[in-house]
Structures are given as structure tokens and as C-alpha cells.
Amino acid sequence: MGTGAEMNGDAEPRVARSDVTRRALYATFFKIGISGFGGVGAWARRVIVEERGWLDDREYADVLALCQVLPGPNVGNVAVTIGDRFHGAIGSLLALGGLMTGPVAIILILAGLYDRFGAVPSVNGAIGGVAAAAAGLSIGTALKMIERLRPTAEVLLVGVLAFVSVEVLRWPLLPVLLTLAPLSIALAWRRRRARWAAR
Amino acid sequence: MRDDGDLLLQLAVTFGLIALVAIGGIGAVMPEVYRQVVDVHGWMTASELANLYALGQASPGPNGMVVGLVGWRVAGLAGFAVSLLAANVPPALLTFGMSRLRRRLGAASWLGTAQAGLVPIAISLFLANGVRTAQAADETWVAVAVTVATTLVVWRTNFNPLWLLGVGALLGLLGA
Numbered sequence: 001m002g003t004g005a006e007m008n009g010d011a012e013p014r015v016a017r018s019d020v021t022r023r024a025l026y027a028t029f030f031k032i033g034i035s036g037f038g039g040v041g042a043w044a045r046r047v048i049v050e051e052r053g054w055l056d057d058r059e060y061a062d063v064l065a066l067c068q069v070l071p072g073p074n075v076g077n078v079a080v081t082i083g084d085r086f087h088g089a090i091g092s093l094l095a096l097g098g099l100m101t102g103p104v105a106i107i108l109i110l111a112g113l114y115d116r117f118g119a120v121p122s123v124n125g126a127i128g129g130v131a132a133a134a135a136g137l138s139i140g141t142a143l144k145m146i147e148r149l150r151p152t153a154e155v156l157l158v159g160v161l162a163f164v165s166v167e168v169l170r171w172p173l174l175p176v177l178l179t180l181a182p183l184s185i186a187l188a189w190r191r192r193r194a195r196w197a198a199r
Numbered sequence: 200m201r202d203d204g205d206l207l208l209q210l211a212v213t214f215g216l217i218a219l220v221a222i223g224g225i226g227a228v229m230p231e232v233y234r235q236v237v238d239v240h241g242w243m244t245a246s247e248l249a250n251l252y253a254l255g256q257a258s259p260g261p262n263g264m265v266v267g268l269v270g271w272r273v274a275g276l277a278g279f280a281v282s283l284l285a286a287n288v289p290p291a292l293l294t295f296g297m298s299r300l301r302r303r304l305g306a307a308s309w310l311g312t313a314q315a316g317l318v319p320i321a322i323s324l325f326l327a328n329g330v331r332t333a334q335a336a337d338e339t340w341v342a343v344a345v346t347v348a349t350t351l352v353v354w355r356t357n358f359n360p361l362w363l364l365g366v367g368a369l370l371g372l373l374g375a
Contacts, residue, residue, distance in 0.1 A: 072290030103260025129371015136349025138329030
């Protein structure tokens with residue numbers, strides 16, 4: 001590939017392509033896909049970095065950083081990126097495909113079962129219970145993230161604006177995002193510049 | 200036949216567009232999914248969507264499965280396939296392109312800034328998703344209690360969420 005330009009550490013994978021076969025790509029992501037109950041992200045990292053050693057900590061963090069700002073599930077984007085790194089477009093296909101195979105099969109079975117038995121009061125009750133818990137999961141995770149973030153007043157304001165417009169006012173998401181996202185990024189940019197200037 | 204084709208198109212467009220702004224996955228844009236599926240298209244009630252979302256949460260893999268389940272409900276297997284493809288292929292292509300582009304351009308600091316800007320919005324959307332799901336799913340005091348309890352446990356502790364979903368299922372089962 002390149003002459004080892006170290007700028008972005010991306011020129012040549014640390015682990016040789018031949019060490020990561022296409023089959024291994026598919027199989028590894030298949031394993032990640034079915035093991036992660038609501039925690040696929042952490043699991044993916046553990047398998048890729050610690051178990052297989054395909055990327056080291058730094059490289060993975062780098063990949064994740066980009067994947068997190070792009071649309072789509074983080075782990076899906078990671079699969080595409082890592083798959084490409086080792087085997088190009090085919091690699092991305094194998095990795096993402098592997099990731100989704102198990103979940104898709106399982107969900108289809110669940111969908112069939114739900115169609116059959118969903119109306120049964122106890123089943124319906126159980127699923128309703130899971131939904132109530134899932135709601136708590138989302139809320140609790142958001143609260144935890146807010147705590148960790150230690151938002152400044154302006155960051156908090158952005159968050160509140162997003163929440164109110166989407167949840168209270170029920171405005172469509174796209175216009176809200178198209179307005180708030182650039183604003184929020186601009187504010188973050190301003191904060192960053194201020195930090196540099198302060199050095 | 201024509202109706203089905205129309206439906207498939209609607210599913211594809213609806214989920215395709217939503218997925219393109221789903222930073223962090225479908226969980227972040229669930230309020231919009233509710234809006235489209237329940238309010239705009241009237242494909243099902245909020246409470247039914249909450250149940251499908253729960254099913255997606257309870258099964259392994261990324262949480263984006265809810266769109267497949269909606270597609271399944273609306274148009275069977277074809278709906279399932281179309282919804283999942285529409286929601287996953289465009290973002291995957293975008294990621295593919297961006298990661299290649301990034302390799303050309305080298306590491307950039309704009310990523311950190313973009314992240315810093317988007318994170319508060321993503322968190323708010325997760326919160327909104329939780330609130331919306333709670334509204335749809337919490338029809339009894341037991342359900343409200345489950346939501347509150349789960350919120351506190353997830354917020355304050357490090358327990359595996361799977362256990363909580365299981366407890367929710369059990370309580371829901373007993374309450375029925």
C-alpha cells in the first residue's frame with residue numbers, strides 16, 4: 001500500500017492481511033453479533049483487540065471515533081471499516097453480513113413466535129414488561145451519560161433544546177437535527193479554540 | 200399487488216431517511232420512528248411499536264431490528280427485508296466512503312469537535328426515546344415501577360441490562 005506513512009497509522013495494517021482471512025472476518029463478526037445482548041459495542045472491542053489482536057487499542061479507538069459520528073449502529077460501522085481495512089469492499093460485506101446473520105435469523109424466529117403468541121395475555125404482558133424495562137434502560141443510560149459528560153451550561157442548553165423539540169413539541173427530527181447539529185458543532189469548535197488560545 | 204409495492208416503497212423511504220440521521224443507531228432516532236410509524240403512517244399504535252422495540256432490545260445484535268419488525272408487521276417478509284436493507288445499506292456505504300476518505304486525508308481534529316457537538320444531541324435523543332417508550336409501554340403502575348426501577352439501576356450501578364429486561368418480562372408476565 002503506502003510507504004508506511006505514519007501520519008494516520010492507516011497506511012498498512014499492523015496485522016498482515018493474510019493473517020485475517022475472509023472466513024475469519026465473517027466468523028468473528030458473526031460471533032460478535034450473537035454475543036452482544038445490548039452490549040455489542042464493548043464485546044466487539046474485546047474480540048477485535050484483546051482476543052484476536054487485529055487492531056491495537058489506539059487503532060480501535062481511532063476507528064470507533066469515526067464510526068460514532070456517522071449514522072448507523074456503531075458496531076455496524078466498525079464492521080464495515082475493519083472489513084475494508086483487511087479485504088476491501090468484500091471484507092466490509094463479509095464483516096457486516098457476519099454481524100447481522102445471527103440477529104436477523106433470531107429476530108425472524110421471534111417475529112414468527114410473536115405473531116403466533118403475541119396476543120396471549122401472559123406473553124403480551126411479558127413483552128410489555130420488557131418494553132417498560134427497555135424504556136428505563138434508555139433513560140438510565142442517558143442519565144448516566146449526562147453525568148459523565150459534565151455538561152457546561154451551553155451544552156446543557158443544546159441538549160434541552162433537542163429534547164424539548166423532539167419529545168415535547170414532537171417536531172420532525174430532520175429539521176431539528178439540521179438546525180441543532182451544526183450549531184452544537186460550532187459551539188464545540190468555539191470551545192476548542194478557546195482552549196487552544198488559553199494555552 | 201400495487202398496494203404492497205406502495206407499502207414497500209414507503210417502508211424503504213421512511214426507514215432509509217431515518218437511518219441516515221441515526222447517529223449511534225436507531226435507538227437515537229426512535230422518537231422519529233414513532234412519529235412516522237404511528238402518527239404519519241398509522242401502521243400501528245405506539246404501544247405496539249414499543250413492544251416491537253422491546254423485542255429488538257431483547258434479542259442479540261444491534262438494536263436496529265425494530266425497523267425489520269415494523270416492516271414484517273406491515274408487509275410480511277418482503278417488508279422485513281426492505282426495511283432492514285433500507286436502514287442499513289446507505290449508512291454502511293457512507294461509512295465505507297468516509298473511512299476511505301479519512302485514510303486519504305489523514306487523522307483530523309475535526310472528528311473530536313464533531314463528536315463533542317453531536318454527543319449532547321445524541322444523549323437527548325436517547326432520553327427522548329426512553330420517555331416516549333415509557334409513555335407507550337407504561338400503562339399500569341407495575342410498568343411504571345419497572346421503568347423507574349430500571350432507570351435507577353442502570354444509572355447508578357453496573358448491572359448487566361439483560362437481567363433487568365428479564366425482570367421486566369417476569370413482572371409483566373405476572374401482572375397480566
